[in-house]
Amino acid sequence: MSWLIGVMLVMSALSGWLVVLSRDPKRQVYAICANGLVLATLFFVLQAPDVAFSEIAVGTVIVPLLFLITLAAVAMNKARQ
Amino acid sequence: MTSRWRLILLLPAFLVLAAAAAEVILGLPAFGDPLTRYGTAVNTLAPALRNVSNVVASVMYDIRGIDSLGEESMLVCAVTAAVMLLRGRRGEDSSEEAGRIPGRAQGERMDAMVLMCRLFATALFLFGAYVVLHGTITPGGGFQGGTIAASSFALLYLGGGYAVWRCLLHSPVLVALEGFGALAFVLCAAVPLAFGYTALQNVLPLGTWKDLYSGGLMVIVNAAIGVAVIGSFGALLLEFMEETRAPKGRVDEEDT
Amino acid sequence: MNVLAWCVAAWLMGVGIYGVVTSRNYVHLIGCLSVCQSATYVLLLGIGFRWGAGPPIYYDHPPGTPAVDPVVQAFVLTDIVVSAAMTALLLAIALQVHKRRGTLDPQHLRPLRPTE
Numbered sequence: 001m002s003w004l005i006g007v008m009l010v011m012s013a014l015s016g017w018l019v020v021l022s023r024d025p026k027r028q029v030y031a032i033c034a035n036g037l038v039l040a041t042l043f044f045v046l047q048a049p050d051v052a053f054s055e056i057a058v059g060t061v062i063v064p065l066l067f068l069i070t071l072a073a074v075a076m077n078k079a080r081q
Numbered sequence: 082m083t084s085r086w087r088l089i090l091l092l093p094a095f096l097v098l099a100a101a102a103a104e105v106i107l108g109l110p111a112f113g114d115p116l117t118r119y120g121t122a123v124n125t126l127a128p129a130l131r132n133v134s135n136v137v138a139s140v141m142y143d144i145r146g147i148d149s150l151g152e153e154s155m156l157v158c159a160v161t162a163a164v165m166l167l168r169g170r171r172g173e174d175s176s177e178e179a180g181r182i183p184g185r186a187q188g189e190r191m192d193a194m195v196l197m198c199r200l201f202a203t204a205l206f207l208f209g210a211y212v213v214l215h216g217t218i219t220p221g222g223g224f225q226g227g228t229i230a231a232s233s234f235a236l237l238y239l240g241g242g243y244a245v246w247r248c249l250l251h252s253p254v255l256v257a258l259e260g261f262g263a264l265a266f267v268l269c270a271a272v273p274l275a276f277g278y279t280a281l282q283n284v285l286p287l288g289t290w291k292d293l294y295s296g297g298l299m300v301i302v303n304a305a306i307g308v309a310v311i312g313s314f315g316a317l318l319l320e321f322m323e324e325t326r327a328p329k330g331r332v333d334e335e336d337t
Numbered sequence: 338m339n340v341l342a343w344c345v346a347a348w349l350m351g352v353g354i355y356g357v358v359t360s361r362n363y364v365h366l367i368g369c370l371s372v373c374q375s376a377t378y379v380l381l382l383g384i385g386f387r388w389g390a391g392p393p394i395y396y397d398h399p400p401g402t403p404a405v406d407p408v409v410q411a412f413v414l415t416d417i418v419v420s421a422a423m424t425a426l427l428l429a430i431a432l433q434v435h436k437r438r439g440t441l442d443p444q445h446l447r448p449l450r451p452t453e
Binding site for chain 3 (some may be wrong): 005023031
């Protein structure tokens with residue numbers, strides 16, 4: 001199964017690069033979600049189910065949600081000024 | 082400093098770092114080589130010493146429990162600082178009016194979506210509690226189950242809207258949960274110390290293999306961390322959501 | 338395959354630092370910081386891996402079957418959850434900066450400028 005680990009490592013490198021390449025914060029949120037999912041699959045393939053649990057719950061749900069709320073608050077603040 | 086100067090300064094730093102990284106990469110053992118001796122020792126001894134089948138949980142809550150105590154206090158500090166920053170400008174009360182951005186469409190909530198969100202939020206919270214309780218047997222534990230249960234709060238907001246959400250989640254309750262969880266962890270470390278053992282020593286009976294109660298003091302530490310993480314992330318979500326409300330005494334647009 | 342994991346970790350860290358330095362928006366910068374953190378996770382879990390070994394959970398197999406390193410998994414696990422709280426703190430700081438100065442661009446925000 002070594003090809004699977006190699007594929008997941010390359011995909012995580014690509015998804016991390018994609019997070020940096022998305023300059024608009026509204027688009028970066030989706031890149032962060034994808035990055036979290038790819039990383040969780042990588043951790044699962046590296047025989048670490050606890051870490052994959054953590055990464056799915058945090059990297060796919062909580063961190064993008066916080067980003068979205070912050071962006072909404074920033075837009076609201078800008079509209080108010 | 083302009084962005085061009087930043088890039089010009091970054092380039093030599095990257096060259097030095099790349100040289101150091103190449104040296105380290107060539108010096109590290111190959112990927113997949115046999116484990117370090119500490120890891121092999123833990124894998125061999127932990128199931129017999131602590132009667133748990135989740136060796137990672139035994140490392141986190143018992144063998145390296147002091148590290149988890151440090152991480153827990155980092156979590157509490159970060160959440161306290163974020164809540165303080167956000168409340169310091171806004172005050173402690175909550176607002177009834179939703180903040181609106183002019184020109185944005187506001188859709189109606191569909192009944193099917195509300196029902197599904199309520200069902201799945203309950204199921205998700207129960208699943209998070211299950212993961213917390215079975216932390217010493219199957220993959221899981223306090224940290225993981227706590228975040229899963231906290232993400233059910235987000236589903237509640239998506240399904241019911243802000244008013245329903247505020248009726249269910251009260252800020253003092255969440256903050257008290259977080260503090261209680263952290264305090265329970267500290268007591269688990271301090272009470273054995275007060276009775277003459279070492280801190281965080283497993284003084285309770287170890288339980289049976291593959292049972293819900295296995296691992297002694299680990300069960301209490303697990304539950305304390307789960308409760309603390311639920312309270313932390315719930316309080317964080319609550320404070321962030323409050324930022325998107327209209328300030329009190331002012332209505333931005335007509336509320337439907 | 339021997340050095341792929343270490344190279345990916347170094348690449349992710351480099352890309353993250355480049356994103357932090359050339360960012361034009363503080364919220365984008367915080368996302369790049371999370372990429373730097375994921376580099377450390379990949380490195381740690383790569384160090385703990387072993388060919389032909391299973392997870393260190395002995396629910397289905399008897400204790401004694403080959404398993405990967407559990408100590409690094411404990412590190413990475415707590416790190417992921419705490420980094421979420423620190424991301425929230427950084428986002429709160431960015432929000433306050435926007436409220437005071439009206440912009441989120443690092444190039445336009447010079448330190449020690451008196452606030453209006």
